[in-house]
Amino acid sequence: xxxxxxxxxxxxxxxxxxxxxxxxxxxxxxxxxxxxxxxxxxxxxxxxxxxxxxxxxxxxxxxxxxxxxxxxxxxxxxxxxxxxxxxxxxxxxxxxxxxxxxxxxxxxxxxxxxxxxxxxxxxxxxxxxxxxxxxxxxxxxxxxxxxxxxxxxxxxxxxxxxxxxxxxxxxxxxxxxxxxxxxxxxxxxxxxxxxxxxxxxxxxxxxxxxxxxxxxxxxxxxxxxxxxxxxxxxxxxxxxxxxxxxxxxxxxxxxxxxxxxxxxxxxxxxxxxxxxxxxxxxxxxxxxxxxxxxxxxxxxxxxxxxxxxxxxxxxxxxxxxxxxxxxxxxxxx
Amino acid sequence: xxxxxxxxxxxxxxxxxxxxxxxxxxxxxxxxxxxxxxxxxxxxxxxxxxxxxxxxxxxxxxxxxxxxxxxxxxxxxxxxxxxxxxxxxxxxxxxxxxxxxxxxxxxxxxxxxxxxxxxxxxxxxxxxxxxxxxxxxxxxxxxxxxxxxxxxxxxxxxxxxxxxxxxxxxxxxxxxxxxxxxxxxxxxxxxxxxxxxxxxxxxxxxxxxxxxxxxxxxxxxxxxxxxxxxxxxxxxxxxxxxxxxxxxxxxxxxxxxxxxxxxxxxxxxxxxxxxxxxxxxxxxxxxxxxxxxxxxxxxxxxxxxxxxxxxxxxxxxxxxxxxxxxxxxxxxx
Numbered sequence: 001x002x003x004x005x006x007x008x009x010x011x012x013x014x015x016x017x018x019x020x021x022x023x024x025x026x027x028x029x030x031x032x033x034x035x036x037x038x039x040x041x042x043x044x045x046x047x048x049x050x051x052x053x054x055x056x057x058x059x060x061x062x063x064x065x066x067x068x069x070x071x072x073x074x075x076x077x078x079x080x081x082x083x084x085x086x087x088x089x090x091x092x093x094x095x096x097x098x099x100x101x102x103x104x105x106x107x108x109x110x111x112x113x114x115x116x117x118x119x120x121x122x123x124x125x126x127x128x129x130x131x132x133x134x135x136x137x138x139x140x141x142x143x144x145x146x147x148x149x150x151x152x153x154x155x156x157x158x159x160x161x162x163x164x165x166x167x168x169x170x171x172x173x174x175x176x177x178x179x180x181x182x183x184x185x186x187x188x189x190x191x192x193x194x195x196x197x198x199x200x201x202x203x204x205x206x207x208x209x210x211x212x213x214x215x216x217x218x219x220x221x222x223x224x225x226x227x228x229x230x231x232x233x234x235x236x237x238x239x240x241x242x243x244x245x246x247x248x249x250x251x252x253x254x255x256x257x258x259x260x261x262x263x264x265x266x267x268x269x270x271x272x273x274x275x276x277x278x279x280x281x282x283x284x285x286x287x288x289x290x291x292x293x294x295x296x297x298x299x300x301x302x303x304x305x306x307x308x309x310x311x312x313x314x315x316x317x318x319x320x321x322x323x324x325x326x327x328x329x330x331x332x333x
Numbered sequence: 334x335x336x337x338x339x340x341x342x343x344x345x346x347x348x349x350x351x352x353x354x355x356x357x358x359x360x361x362x363x364x365x366x367x368x369x370x371x372x373x374x375x376x377x378x379x380x381x382x383x384x385x386x387x388x389x390x391x392x393x394x395x396x397x398x399x400x401x402x403x404x405x406x407x408x409x410x411x412x413x414x415x416x417x418x419x420x421x422x423x424x425x426x427x428x429x430x431x432x433x434x435x436x437x438x439x440x441x442x443x444x445x446x447x448x449x450x451x452x453x454x455x456x457x458x459x460x461x462x463x464x465x466x467x468x469x470x471x472x473x474x475x476x477x478x479x480x481x482x483x484x485x486x487x488x489x490x491x492x493x494x495x496x497x498x499x500x501x502x503x504x505x506x507x508x509x510x511x512x513x514x515x516x517x518x519x520x521x522x523x524x525x526x527x528x529x530x531x532x533x534x535x536x537x538x539x540x541x542x543x544x545x546x547x548x549x550x551x552x553x554x555x556x557x558x559x560x561x562x563x564x565x566x567x568x569x570x571x572x573x574x575x576x577x578x579x580x581x582x583x584x585x586x587x588x589x590x591x592x593x594x595x596x597x598x599x600x601x602x603x604x605x606x607x608x609x610x611x612x613x614x615x616x617x618x619x620x621x622x623x624x625x626x627x628x629x630x631x632x633x634x635x636x637x638x639x640x641x642x643x644x645x646x647x648x649x650x651x652x653x654x655x656x657x658x659x660x661x662x663x664x665x666x
Contacts, residue, residue: 140548151659152545177662211583212485215473219579226573240559240573246552250544253586326484329510 006102006170007031010074012089014045014063017106018080020143024173026058033062035070071096076104076170079122082282083109083192086118090125099128102167104135104156108191108247112287115295117188132160135167136184138191138243140250149175155243157181157188179242186229186238193225193306194248195259195285196292200309201252202263203322213326218252220330221305228292231299259285266312267319289313304330339435339503340364343407345422347378347396349614350439351413353476357506359391366395368403404429409437409503412455415615416442416525419451423458432461435500437468437489441524441580445620448628450521465493468500469517471524471576473583482508488576490514490521512575519562519571526558526639527581528592528618529625533642534585535596536655546659551585553663554638561625564632592618599645600652622646637663 008031011018018034025032036042045063054060064070071077077097081089086107097103103126105118116124119134139154146152156171156178158164164180172178181187200221204214226239238244251257255264262283265275272286293310296303308325311317341364344351351367358365369375378396387393397403404410410430414422419440430436436459438451449457452467472487479485489501489511497513505511514520533554537547559572571577584590588597595616598608605619626643629636641658644650 140545140552142543142545145543145545148543150543150546151549151656151662152543153549153662175660177660177664179662210475210478210481210483210485211587211589212473212475212478213483215579215583216484216486216575218582219473219573219575222578223573236569240552240556242549242552245555245578246548249551249582249586250548253582254544256544323484327508327510329484329486329512331510 006075006166008074009033009076009078009170010035010070011078011080012070012093013080014041015080015082016143017141018078020146021078021080021106021171022061023058023147024176025170026061028173029059030170031059033064033070033074035067036063036065039065041065067093067096071098074098074101076102076167078104078106080106083107083118083284084112084287087111087121087125090122094126094128097126097129100133101129102133102135102163103129104137104167106137107284108138108195109284109288110192110291110295112290112294115291115298117185117192119184119188132158132163134158134184135163136187136191137171137178138187138247140242140246142250142256146176151175153177153179153242153246155179155181155187155241157184157243159184181238181241181243183235183238185232186234187243189225189229189232189234190238190244191247192288193228193292194251195257195283196289196306196309197221197225197248198252198257198259199263199283199285199289199313200305200322202255202260203267203309203312203319204326205255205260206264206267207319207323209323209326216326216329217305218248222248224301224303224306227301228296228299228303231301258283262286263309267322272313286313339408339499341407342366342409342411342503343368343403344411344413345403345426346413347374348413348415349476350474351411353479354411354413354439354504355394356391356480357509358503359394361506362392363503364392366397366403366407368400369396369398372398374398400426400429404431407431407434409435409500411437411439413439416440416451416617417445417620420444420454420458423455427459427461430459430462433466434462435466435468435496436462437470437500439470440617441471441528442617442621443525443624443628445623445627448624448631450518450525452517452521465491465496467491468496469520469524470504470511471520471580473575473579475583475589479509484508486510486512486575486579488512488514488520488574490517490576492517514571514574514576516568516571518565519567520576522558522562522565522567523571523577524580525621526561526625527584528590528616529622529639529642530554530558530581531585531590531592532596532616532618532622532646533638533655535588535593536600536642536645536652537659538588538593539597539600540652540656542656542659549659549662550638551581555581557634557636557639560634561629561632561636564634591616595619596642600655605646619646
């Protein structure tokens with residue numbers, strides 16, 4: 001890869017977070033295109049944009065449902081689809097992605113069927129893209145706050161130092177400070193596992209066990225995430241970085257996340273399928289809990305908190321079992 | 334110290350947390366005495382207790398204002414006074430503390446004037462007590478939840494393995510699981526510094542900067558706490574233990590703590606003295622922020638988050654400076 005400037009950026013998926021990143025890059029006057037599934041939606045987005053006052057603070061975003069048009073001579077391709085759609089989406093798009101383009105993944109999760117990380121899947125599915133060109137952006141980033149211009153920080157991780165520098169410059173903005181990392185594995189494991197812990201924290205809240213118990217669950221759960229991360233080659237320091245501790249705090253400690261909601265509802269006695277049916281958006285932690293369980297079949301780590309979350313979600317274990325285990329600080333007495 | 338059983342326990346200070354621990358030990362049928370400053374209060378406490386139904390689930394607690402009576406043949410002495418009172422209290426009591434008694438400190442903070450840890454002060458002031466006999470209990474422990482019997486966990490740290498084992502057994506209860514640690518320095522630094530970070534998190538909330546910004550502040554602030562801890566000999570792992578991450582989450586992420594309240598009010602434009610005057614209880618983080626600032630005069634570490642909290646609290650720096658620094662992710666551009 002040559003150290004060229006990145007000017008043309010394609011975002012695949014007009015998700016909330018994809019649109020937030022699109023708006024952020026448009027404010028930097030970059031050439032942003034967004035691929036949208038339906039032609040009608042693309043047209044609507046383009047029309048809506050024309051109605052905005054052209055105050056010169058942003059470049060226009062071009063929405064299209066054409067894969068070829070969206071990716072033509074793109075310097076950077078950003079996948080903004082849910083974790084469980086990444087494999088299928090990359091398969092669908094791989095013929096259109098320019099060989100030298102930097103590929104960035106935004107989804108936080110592991111593939112349920114394989115336990116694989118998102119960049120692993122991208123590498124598998126787009127073999128023409130060098131692993132050196134693949135990045136991940138992850139941090140404590142609630143979209144609605146970034147849209148309001150409130151200050152936030154994030155981490156851009158890639159295996160190659162050149163790619164990190166180049167991609168960091170693309171995202172780094174006033175009020176959105178991006179820090180570099182070479183620990184792709186750690187950043188991805190943190191982003192995925194904090195959602196599992198958030199499910200567990202929601203269960204503690206659903207059971208009405210209080211903040212002390214919730215802190216116990218988060219602390220032990222995070223220690224299990226660290227254990228798994230280290231086994232997979234992650235760096236310890238990533239776990240207390242913005243992509244680790246920072247994201248864990250925004251997701252687990254509050255009650256705003258969708259994963260927390262699912263945990264709370266399941267602990268209150270609803271079935272997982274009822275809860276899922278009632279939601280319009282995906283709670284990434286559900287499938288990732290399955291993924292972690294499967295991944296651990298190979299790793300054989302002792303992960304009592306994560307395994308209990310898995311059992312309550314998927315094996316109909318009574319949620320009160322979590323209360324029992326917390327009564328003895330997760331020690332089997 | 335011989336490995337004798339601990340039966341008679343004296344708690345110095347009928348603070349909220351002291352009383353919670355007293356009740357916990359009384360439920361374990363231990364011989365608990367509580368020293369209270371005023372004779373009238375001691376009498377009131379004893380009278381109130383007589384009125385409770387004697388259902389056999391707890392032993393009676395004996396309240397007294399006599400230093401000699403409270404400490405006579407005590408096996409364990411628990412200091413339950415605010416951090417800035419520990420030196421004066423230990424001075425006052427040292428003539429009465431049995432030589433072999435295990436001494437436990439509950440206060441989380443550093444001495445404002447010296448930057449010293451609580452167990453350092455106890456060692457200095459009660460030279461007859463071996464350093465091996467001094468412990469600290471610290472964790473994510475909101476009193477009101479423990480009083481309600483909700484599950485909680487904590488850490489008992491001492492330099493001596495024998496003391497840890499002995500003291501852990503005293504506190505470990507159903508719904509209050511106590512884990513052992515030998516990292517006294519780490520446990521004390523974590524307990525003290527999370528209050529400083531909570532002040533900063535309160536400031537972020539007072540400025541209305543959102544959860545992303547708060548996560549940035551907590552992550553960077555905690556990294557500074559770690560840096561300081563490591564310099565003082567703390568173990569890294571303590572920072573993601575119950576006494577570290579666990580306590581940080583309960584204190585900083587929510588908005589229940591007194592420190593958070595102080596930070597929020599100061600960021601909203603009130604002076605520190607106004608805010609202090611409006612509170613009936615002490616926010617330990619205030620004096621500890623001063624202590625950390627002084628301690629760092631010797632350590633010479635780069636602690637931008639903690640120093641900014643210090644300047645806003647004590648040097649009338651405009652709180653908006655925190656917003657400015659967060660806009661660039663605390664990077665000086």
